Structures are given as structure tokens and as C-alpha cells.
Amino acid sequence: MKQVQPVSEPDLLDALRRGDEEPLRVLYRKHYPMIINLVVNNGGSLQEGKDIHQETLIAFYERVREPGFRLECSIKTFLYSVARRLWLKQLQRRQRFGGTLNDAEVYVEVEMELVERREAGFRAMHEALEAMGEPCRSILKDFYLAERSMDEIARKFGYTNTDNAKTQKYKCLQRLKKRFFASMPGQIE
């Protein structure tokens, strides 16, 4: 197994800002118990704890990479605070929130607006895509997510030529756009 040298927090943040994702491994392992603990002690399962932990790290990674972001507390406190907020939100959404959370750590108020907006965009996209019929869903996923070429897509879906596949793709995109913006009011600036 690779030995992980202890790294100072500023170094770790710098690495993440550069797009180096290796520190995520260290953070994942180090703080997993803390987050699992938070969720399990507040009405969640291990699986839900795992999901919250992953969402937290993704949110953290995205925040750190925002220009001008400065961490005002320790990474640990920040992660706990983000996880706490995410879990609280989920409990409220499912109306399972009993009024107080059992906290085992100190936490700070975290600015989550951007993360939540991004999450909303992510969800809207996911729902719009999944609501599409075939072949639209697959064509769009292949082209815009898997980044396959139109030639390849035309072959896969049995179009006689690439232009026909392109025409179909734009029709699909138009439909996706409608669905996506319909479920994201206020996002169009």
C-alpha cells in the first residue's frame, strides 16, 4: 500500500486547488468515521452516511476550487459543518427532523448557496435526461456526457449518415433544453 505522508492543511488545499484529487483519498478516510457518526446518530443508516460523506467531499472540493475561497476554520470543522447542513436538509425534506441534531463536533455556519444551486442544476439535468425517451436520452448522453463522436453515434444507432444523426441530436437537445429550463426557474439570467 502507498504510504501517505502527513500533509499540512494549507498544502492540502493548494493541491486541491491545482486539481490534484489525491488529497481527497486522505480526507475521505480520515473523516469517514466522523460523518458516519453524525448521520447514524441522527436517524440515518450507514448507507445514508456514506452518501452524505461523499456529497460533503464533493461540495468541499467544489468550494475550495472557487476563486477567492478562503477557509476560515479547520478542514475537519468545515466538513462537519457541510455534512451537518446536508443531512439536516435531507431530514427536513423527508420530514424526519425532530427539532435538534445530536452534535459531536463543533460546527460553523457555511455558505452553501452556490453548492446548493449547482446541486439543483445537477438534479434538474438528471431528471430532464431521465425523462427523455429513446433514442434521445442515449444520443444526448453519448455526445454530451461520454463525448463520443457523431460518426460513432450514427453507427451505433443505425443512422444512414452522420447528418441524419446530427439532426436527431439537435431535436433531442431542443427538447432537453425545454425540460431543463422549465424545472430551473430563475436560473436564466
Add this chain to the structure above:
Amino acid sequence: MRMVKAELIERYCRGELTPDEHLVFVQWMDSDPALRQEVTEYMQLSDVFKQYRDRNRLQEKLNAIHDEMETESFRFASQMKKVDVVNVSPIKRIFSIGKNQFSKVAAAIAVLLVAAALVGVGINRLNVTRSQSAYQELRREVEDIKRKQSVQTAGGAAAAPTASTSTYTGSGIAIDPSGLVLTSHHLIAGARTIYISNQEFESLPMELVYSDASLDMAVLKVVDSMFTGFAEMGYGFRKSVADPGERIYTLGYPREDMVYGEGSISSYTGFEGDSASYQMSIPVNPGNSGGPVFDTQGNLIGIVSARNANAEGASFAIKSAAIVSSLNASEEPEFRVQYSGRLRGLDRPAQVKRLRRHVFMVKVSN
């Protein structure tokens, strides 16, 4: 021409227009606010696509980190089991009553609890008592069957079995070409002689080189001086955990010929929540014990251990991650664990054809 417009927008946003086209397009945009709006929307959508891609990729990475961590915690658990059995159980006891009475001692105990959750494998296993009547191990008692057959075919006139020993059979899978075969502990427990056979090898004498009773696994080694090794394996252990719903198949010897069975993973945990095994929905019978369970790509995800006699279609398999960590933690046998192999592209019959050379009937007399 709507489609041409859509294509132009896309190519503009991706910076794929020629300089001439670009000029014309920009002018067009200046004079047509509706087009400008469409371009803005395309940009937004394209941003979200990119986020979606990044997000999925990151999620996959985190899942890989998680699987790796889980695999290591198996190893940790099996080491711990050996060293410190006594101290483990009280933690478990606190865990089961403590969920709601936490806040006071929380900070200190919490960490321990999570450690307990993490190493749950070892702990759960210690508490699994296999004697419950619902838990039915799947070795096959051969004499018993022989007797019944003789009664059926020869009306009792056939010579009654004279041997006073009992013979059991189960299944096993090669895990190293040098002659190592993985099987169930309960099958070989107390064995005086062990032989394996399949279509290729008529009868190979084996000795026990490693067994882990708590995990119900054992490793045998060929001790025949004429033996030169198994054919190249082509398959290996799967590192990641299999998920409920995954299609799986088994190969084993519930009778004299190898039998294929297929089904799916139905739970991350086995009998009474045992976290070192899966529950499967797959037909298994006495004789299947120790037989391999493969995923659709021909990776070994576990070995069959038992079935629930009280529940229809509930059988159990020890997870490959638990097996690997138990092997890694032991000194014997010394060999390199082989991970996922080269069967992924093959269809099922082709996989089985390759695998059958490495699946054995394990015969035990005691």
C-alpha cells in the same frame, strides 16, 4: 433552417466556427436578440453538462476510495480478530444499545463505535453461531446418497456400504496455478483425507494449508508428486463489493458432474446480518459448499457457504474481499492474489468452458 441554426450555435459555443463564419455569426447575433438568448441558454446547458460529467467522475473516484478502504478494513478486522477477541464484543454491545443515549459520552465513544462499524466484519462473524437450524451448510454426505440409490435401483439387494467412515463432497476453485484450491472450512473440518477431481484431474490428493473457521474458508494444496500445475487461470478475485441486483452465477458439484446455476446478489449481508458474506438468490444444494460465485464478467466474488433452510431461495456466499484479507493476514500459503482476469469479453458459455477446468469436486473422508 432551424437545424442549421442549432448547429451553428453549438459550433460557435465550442469555438469550432471558421473565422469567416464567426464574423457572420457575431453580426447575426447582434441583430437578433432571440439568437443571443439561445446562445446564452446553450452555454448554460453546456456548463451543466460539464458539471454533470465532472461530478460523475468524482463520484466514481470516491466510490473507488471507499471500496479500497472497505477492503482494508476487512484485513484490519481479521488481524484484530486474532489478537483481541475479548475486547471487541463489549464495543459491539455498546453499539447495539447506544444509538440514542449518545450525547453524553458521545465524543469518546463515537470514535470507537465507528471503528466497530468499520470492522463490523470481524465482530459480526464472532457472534454468528452457525448452529441455528436455519443455517444449513452445503456439504453433501455421499454414503447417505449411495445407500438411497442402491435401495432404489437394486431393491436393497446391492451390497450395503461397508465403510465406517463418512465421506462428504463439496466444491472448490483454484486460486493459484501452483495447486492452491479454495473451499469451505466446514467441509474439510476434521478430514483425514482430501481429494479433488474434475474432468481434467481424476483424483488429486490435497493437504490443508490454511483455514479460517470464523470465515468458513480453507485453502488446500495439491500434494501429488506428478502434479505440474493447473492451467493458466484467466480469472481473479474482484476487488469491489458486488451490489444487490447484480447477476451472478455459480459452478459446483452438487452431483457427479459440474452444475451451473445463476441468480443475483440480494443483500450486502449474509445470515443474520453477517457483513462478511452476501445473501444470494441462486439455487444451491448440498455439494455446492466452497464452490465459486462469479459476476457477469467472470470475476470471483465469493464462495458458496450455506443456505437458509427456512427461507426459499436465500443462500449465502463469503465475500471475496473478506477471503483476500484473511489470506493476506496469514503467513501461509505464500502466493500472490490474482485480481480480475481476462474473461470479461467472453459470453457466458465461453466463460464457463474456461472456468470448468479450475472448478473441482472436493471429496473428504473422516
